[in-house]
Amino acid sequence: MTTTPVRASATPQARKHHRPVSLGRIVAWVAMIAFLIVTLFPFYWMLRTALSTTRSLPSAPGSLLPVDFTWGAFERVLGLGSRAQAVAEGGSGASVNFWLYLRNSVVYAGSVTIGQVFFCAMAAYAFARLRWPGRNLVFGIFLGALLVPPIFTSLPNFILVKNLGLLNTLPGMILPTFLMTPFAIFFLRQFFLGISREIEESAALDGAGPWRTFFRIILPMSTAPVTTLAILTFIATWNDYFWPLLVGNTEQARVLTVALGVFRSQTPAGSPDWAGLMAATLIAAAPVLVLFFAFARKIIDSIGYSGVK
Amino acid sequence: MIRGFYFSMTQYNILGTPKWIGFDNFVRIGKDPLFWNALGVTLEYVVLNIGFQTIIAIVLAVMMQRLTKSVVLRGALLLPWLVSNVIAAMVWFWLLDYQIGLVNQFLAWTGASKIAFFGDSFWAIPTIAFVNVWRHMGYTALLVFAGLQTIPKYVYEAASIDGSSEWSSFWRMTMPLLRPVLAMILVITVTGSFQVFDTVAVTTRGGPVNITRVLQYYIYQKGFAEGQFGYASAISVVLFLILAVMAALQLRLLRAGESDLA
Numbered sequence: 414m415t416t417t418p419v420r421a422s423a424t425p426q427a428r429k430h431h432r433p434v435s436l437g438r439i440v441a442w443v444a445m446i447a448f449l450i451v452t453l454f455p456f457y458w459m460l461r462t463a464l465s466t467t468r469s470l471p472s473a474p475g476s477l478l479p480v481d482f483t484w485g486a487f488e489r490v491l492g493l494g495s496r497a498q499a500v501a502e503g504g505s506g507a508s509v510n511f512w513l514y515l516r517n518s519v520v521y522a523g524s525v526t527i528g529q530v531f532f533c534a535m536a537a538y539a540f541a542r543l544r545w546p547g548r549n550l551v552f553g554i555f556l557g558a559l560l561v562p563p564i565f566t567s568l569p570n571f572i573l574v575k576n577l578g579l580l581n582t583l584p585g586m587i588l589p590t591f592l593m594t595p596f597a598i599f600f601l602r603q604f605f606l607g608i609s610r611e612i613e614e615s616a617a618l619d620g621a622g623p624w625r626t627f628f629r630i631i632l633p634m635s636t637a638p639v640t641t642l643a644i645l646t647f648i649a650t651w652n653d654y655f656w657p658l659l660v661g662n663t664e665q666a667r668v669l670t671v672a673l674g675v676f677r678s679q680t681p682a683g684s685p686d687w688a689g690l691m692a693a694t695l696i697a698a699a700p701v702l703v704l705f706f707a708f709a710r711k712i713i714d715s716i717g718y719s720g721v722k
Numbered sequence: 723m724i725r726g727f728y729f730s731m732t733q734y735n736i737l738g739t740p741k742w743i744g745f746d747n748f749v750r751i752g753k754d755p756l757f758w759n760a761l762g763v764t765l766e767y768v769v770l771n772i773g774f775q776t777i778i779a780i781v782l783a784v785m786m787q788r789l790t791k792s793v794v795l796r797g798a799l800l801l802p803w804l805v806s807n808v809i810a811a812m813v814w815f816w817l818l819d820y821q822i823g824l825v826n827q828f829l830a831w832t833g834a835s836k837i838a839f840f841g842d843s844f845w846a847i848p849t850i851a852f853v854n855v856w857r858h859m860g861y862t863a864l865l866v867f868a869g870l871q872t873i874p875k876y877v878y879e880a881a882s883i884d885g886s887s888e889w890s891s892f893w894r895m896t897m898p899l900l901r902p903v904l905a906m907i908l909v910i911t912v913t914g915s916f917q918v919f920d921t922v923a924v925t926t927r928g929g930p931v932n933i934t935r936v937l938q939y940y941i942y943q944k945g946f947a948e949g950q951f952g953y954a955s956a957i958s959v960v961l962f963l964i965l966a967v968m969a970a971l972q973l974r975l976l977r978a979g980e981s982d983l984a
Contacts, residue, residue, distance in 0.1 A: 437888065441785050445795075448782060452799055452860060455813045458824065462816065470822055562917050564938050565962045568945060568955050652806030654920045655938075659946060670808045674924050677812065687816055694812050698805045705804050709797045716800075716864045 463487065463692035470687055486692035510664065511693070514672040518697075520583055521657065521668050522650040528591035530643045534635070537601035538627055542613070552602075558595045563655070571659055581663040586656065597642055604638040605631065641715045644708050648701050669697040747956035757957065759932050760940040763847060767936060768915045770851035775911065776904075778855065779862035784892065786863065787870050796867075799860030807920035810857040815840065815925050818849065840925050846934045850921050862911060869903030870896070905976035909969045916965055937961050 462470070466481035490511050539545070540552050570589045579585030608631065616626045632639070654670040661667055667675070676693055677685060705712060751757050786796065802810060818825050818839040826836045839849040873896065881891045919938040922928060928935035928943070935943075937957065945954025 438789070441789055444781070445785050445789060448778075448859075449795070449798060451856070452802060455817060455856075456801065458817060459813055562913065562958075562962060562965055564917055564919075564941060565958045568941075568951070568958055571945075572951075648804060652804075652808075654806060654808050654923070655942075658923070659942075670806050670920075673808050673812060677815075677924065687819075690812060691816065694805075694809045698809050701804050702801075705797070705801075710793060713793060713796050713800065713864065716861065716868065 459691045459695050462687055463695050465688050467686050467688040486686075486688035487696070489686075489689050490693045490696060510667075511672075511696075513665075514667050514669045515696075517583060517661070517667060518651060518669040519700075521586055521661075522647050524583075524587045525590050525650045526643050526647045528587070529594060529597055529646055530639060532592050533594070533597035533642075534601055534632065534639060535627070537598045538605055538631060540598065540602045541605035543623065555595045555598060567656055567659060574660055579660075581661055581666045583661070583666055586661045586666065586668075589656075590650070594646075597646065600642055601635070601638060604635060608634060637711075640708070641711050644704060644712060645715065647704065651701055673697060747953050748960075750953065751956060751960060756932065756935070756940065760935050760937045763933070763935060764916060764918070764937045766847050767851050767918055768912060770848055771854055771915045771918070772908070772912055774851070775855045775859055775862055776908065778859045779866050779907075780900075780904075782859065782863035783866035783870055784896070786867050788888075796860075796864060799863060801860070802857045803861040805857075807854075807857065808924050810853055811921040811924040814849075814853045814856070841930055843930060843933045846926055846930065850918070850925070850934060853921055854915075854918065858911070862907065865907050866900070866903070869900050869907070872903070873899045901976055905973060908976070909972050912968055912972065913965050916961065916968075 461477070461479050463486050464479035464482055464484070465486075466483050467486070470480055540548065540555075566589075574580055574585040574588060577585070577588075579588065612630060612634075613626055616630050621629065652670065653668075654674075657666075657668045657671050658674075662671060673690075673693060677690060782799065817823050820826055820836060820838045820841065825839075829836055837845055839845050877895055877899065878891060881895055886894065917938050918936050919942065922934050922936055922939050923942070926934045928939050938961070941954045941957045941961070944950045944957065
């Protein structure tokens with residue numbers, strides 16, 4: 414963390430003493446902190462509410478600390494507490510198959526990530542290196558597909574999944590994005606293009622075919638972009654709502670995002686079970702947040718690249 | 723995709739088989755008051771969402787560049803983007819609750835009257851737009867920030883030697899040089915913004931009455947709740963065309979292909 418102004422390099426000595434305390438700078442910092450509070454406060458409020466008792470919430474709606482502190486909401490969501498206790502604290506008493514939804518989310522996001530990264534890596538390599546007729550045309554079509562809105566493909570995909578008899582199953586949810594997305598191919602192709610050809614040529618001299626070169630040399634060299642892509646894919650799939658809502662809206666196939674929407678509508682007598690709801694959202698957000706804290710630098714650096722280039 | 727175009731020209735009940743009816747679905751769209759309502763609602767949403775989001779993102783990005791290189795700060799601003807739309811909608815649904823939501827408590831405390839943010843016909847769309855601005859502003863700011871990094875330092879050094887103030891450097895140097903990046907960001911965010919669905923589906927479900935029934939929610943209702951698959955496909959074709967035209971227009975107007983940095 415440094416507060417040295419970027420432009421100080423222009424006039425090294427003269428202005429250095431004035432800049433850091435200028436009025437504009439103070440205003441900017443105040444604004445920045447205000448933005449940070451707006452960004453972070455809701456997360457605190459989730460935690461505060463999740464640790465409260467729903468029935469007591471109306472008595473102190475403005476309190477910054479949990480009202481009637483309890484782990485009850487988390488126990489309720491995870492199915493640990495008793496039914497009577499849940500009702501007493503303001504839950505609906507209906508059982509929530511949280512573990513099932515969590516498993517579904519893990520399977521859905523996990524398989525899409527693995528499949529997509531694996532197949533896209535091969536396809537991207539083919540686009541970057543191998544010469545085959547019509548390569549540039551096919552790549553152009555892929556680029557065009559980047560701009561097609563998901564809603565447009567989800568209707569035909571829905572019919573496809575339905576005709577295959579996979580509606581409301583996890584394989585049906587995974588299938589359309591399992592093999593590839595244009596973005597992933599584009600992302601990896603750019604990286605593969607930058608790998609020096611000489612490495613592959615020397616591999617070929619040593620008698621390695623394209624398959625061997627790809628698995629033994631190219632993939633190990635590309636761990637950084639491949640991990641970044643995997644993380645981004647996992648986060649996006651984990652957070653996906655529309656497609657799982659269409660194809661997986663039964664108890665057995667429901668993922669967390671869809672389940673949260675259902676959970677909200679199970680309203681006991683007027684007011685929702687806010688504490689339970691916030692506990693559920695926190696748990697649903699947890700895996701992605703953990704991933705983020707583990708790989709923050711990678712994710713942050715990838716954004717400038719993936720979005721703009 | 724081609725199937726998408728094909729379905730749009732059929733009368734396709736979800737249980738039956740598609741029947742070719744040519745352009746009838748598109749004629750029907752033209753006469754459908756609910757479609758025009760949905761289009762209007764979506765446009766209002768996109769203007770509010772993109773307007774605020776882009777301005778805030780630019781301000782944040784410039785502040786990030788001038789004040790600190792802290793990765794912690796950038797990470798913090800990115801947090802809302804990591805949680806799903808559903809979670810973002812949920813948290814704000816709670817914060818903005820009419821009865822005991824914190825924001826309304828605060829309004830009551832200051833003496834202002836409470837606002838039913840998601841239930842009021844005036845506030846519903848701005849509120850949904852706000853929730854998504856909250857989720858995306860940090861992310862967009864990082865995109866702009868990445869664009870700012872591509873502007874070479876010597877440009878500012880020259881400006882500063884010429885006696886240009888920070889304010890005028892921003893308008894005369896930063897903004898014009900940022901234009902190609904900004905154009906790409908706009909195309910991406912506008913395309914995404916037109917497809918708002920999650921927030922609406924979780925909170926208002928198109929209500930009150932038709933106030934928040936955005937295009938994608940209308941497609942969803944037609945196709946999956948009412949089983950009019952052909953008609954839903956036709957609306958999605960229209961949405962696709964709107965997006966394509968919007969993207970082309972933006973790239974054209976902002977001359978995205980060329981940079982002033984030559």
